[in-house]
Amino acid sequence: MTCDNEVPVPETRVPVRRRQFLTFLVAAPVLTVAVPGTAEAVIPTLPQPAEILDLGDVLILAGTPTAGALAVLSVGEDGVVTLDLPRAEVGQGITTACAMLVAEELDLPLDKVRVTLADARPELLMNQLTGGSNTMRSVYGPVRQAAAAARARLLAAAAEQHGVAVERLSTRDGAVILPDGRPILYGLLTSAAAQLTGVFAAQPKPASEHRIVGTPQSRIDARAMVTGQFEYTLDQDVPGAMPTVVRRPPTINGSVRSVDSAAARAMPGVLAIGVVPTGVAVVAETFGQAMAARDALKVTWNPGTIDALSDKEIRDKLKAAALPFVVPPLLTQHVDMEFDFAFVSHAPMETNSAIADVREDRAEIWAGLKSPIVAKQTIAAAIGLPESAVTVHVVQGGGSFGRRLFFDAAIEAAQISKALQRPVKLMWDRKDDMRHGRARAASHHKLRATYALGNVLTFEHRVASVETDFRHGLGEILTATAAKLPVAGNLSFAQTVFLTTCKVPYNFGVVTSLLNEVPLRMHTGSWRSVYSANTRGAEEILVDQLAAKMGKDPVAFRREFLKSARQRAVLNKVVEEGQWGKAMPKGFAQGIGFHDEYKSCTACLVEIDARDPKNPRVVRATIAVDVGRPINPRGLEAQMLGGLTDAISTTLRAGLHIDRGLPLEGSFSQFHYARQKDAPLDVKIHVMPATGEPGGAGELGVPAAVGAIANAYARATGVVPRSFPIIFPVDFEPFPR
């Protein structure tokens, strides 16, 4: 890749101070198309769409025209280099990984790099979306190229100042090194470098020269987090923005019919009350007082959009929607299986929250936002301001798992601020976050595999899912609007996501995977790994059953049918490190799962203690992961650990029950996301050596672990789970609606 063409920063957006320099660089991420080789003997499967072009490739392609404007770097006089990153950090560690890229190219200590999150930048079009495990894939080229060009300018400035040829200079520890060994700190060169004219072409270092990239590094924001200094949205001080909550309807999408707020208005600390499209907003001096007043409101409600629906009706709709198989089971041996997966709350620890200050002629918004451009555009339309009058700040979020692709808190805060004519600090309480927030869509899965003479002949998967909402589009208004179109619209978008993410990693002859979605007017959204957790999880369970029918060990079977040597290497790693096949006490068992997506692959081997089938615990996990090129192995391990915990939770206990138009679960005492007592006592994660470009990592860990845990449970108990989460009673008294 080459880099050239510097484009000045538009002065309206980022003030270019004389003693600093900023640079935009044009980069050209190369789309690599990898069609894996086929194994011998087994019946090869033609490449599926996701093997040719995955969702990450689509996002990178959509971002290519603006990739050169992506990375905004500045070198301060204090020698600190700041990268203003147009992505959202929500815990996945991208700011640390990006800081590593900058430090690498500029030969800087890591602690001399800051990474800030860019405001919504509509000029980036489709290149400010954080999703699809795509951040490191999409920024690996542009950020390194920006930093390499910055280094070239600093070198040129030093060469000019000291009258030496650039070729005789080098860089080390945040300084240009003169031929006589004297260091000139970057901070002393930045002003001169900013005034240079001309184009400074520079190649990023070859990977063989990396000294930071590929080494384990701790999070750059960790100290602020462990000392309580780190500021999330609700920790921001915005003058006049007072605590605000909303009283919400008894069913999803219900609306206010009438309000009696007399008692609430008389309560201590209450500042303002007003009706907005989503409910009744209460502003008070403290959140505690706002919530007390909210509870004292007397509100009558119009019906919602799914009032007649409970889990049973939804499941019936899904079963009816599963498309038929093509291959009749008549003449061949076959395995048929069906699975159900419940709705799952995203439930990030930081609930939906936003700060909004809407004035007559302008507005300013602060929130954790993974699609800030479309947020800005939609909010501007909702409050009747031109887009240019709305500033949207992206604040680092307290978790997301897909949730913050949607900006519902930001738009609601803007509407409240406009209605009540005051800045507001809006927080959803946990009950609302679980009941009126978004969720992974429930799905039903029908699978059939046929086999003969030791080969798998056909493999069919029919996924019926409640519609997953993709109306954030690719992060800007055009594709978001396309996703909203009544004809095709979101369902077409969903098909594209399904086809570009889910693929069967095995040579199973003729493979067909089809998605059919049931549009229900409720709040869904991509949940870490989107369709893959359920779709690939179900497939991994079927693989174990198929292996058993064909008289093969689950590992030997996978080894035989996996498509590539790279995949087998990952499988072999966990088999060896996790001691597959070792003797286990009664009630304990091992289980294995494999997953390949976004140019990465992983295998997971777990040991489960299911002596009490109603109270199982994953006690040990061994994971191997190949992401092509790990930027920060320590961060990658964290992502795999998180994916494992998500799989433990959603496979065993965590889900939402829908009852007459509303989830019953309203807090962590009811939605059983794993706690320490449910987590393994031993986890080992093996990061495979770098072999190519970075693949996706953020969502990769979930699907293989889902399969491994379900398979371990089946082997330990003798009962193959068909419905997830496996242990899912309503073991609580639901909060009043």
Add this chain to the structure above:
Amino acid sequence: MPDYTFVVNGKPVTVNAPGELALLWVLRDKLGVRGPKFGCGIGVCRACTSHLNGAEIQPCVTPVAECAGQEVTTIEGLASGDDLHPVQEAWLEQDVAQCGYCQPGQIMAAAALLRTKKEITDADIDKIANVCRCGTYFRIRQAIKSAAARM
């Protein structure tokens, strides 16, 4: 509304508030002490976990009236200046935090546990019921063991 006087992170404070107002909102909204996080409001996610006279509490379910004359310590008060508490050191060593939102509560829970118990077992750690939605539990476990060794 009555006044309540108590100590927060070593400094005496007086707040005017309804007695039933949860300490969490007094800390966050009246005193600007925002290390303790809201996660549930009913004491089950434990993101706000802090100490009252050295013992673990959940400020989201602790009425401010109960704090009168007492000593409240939040995550901001755990370190001695720039010298981090051993639990915080261990958290950095194990690179525990992902989104970081629950970690002040996790750290305060671990610090309270280690104050009362020197020999820490896996069963002790299992009793910490703080939710970490990023699923960092295994690193938390390692960090607590490391902190115990440091202390």
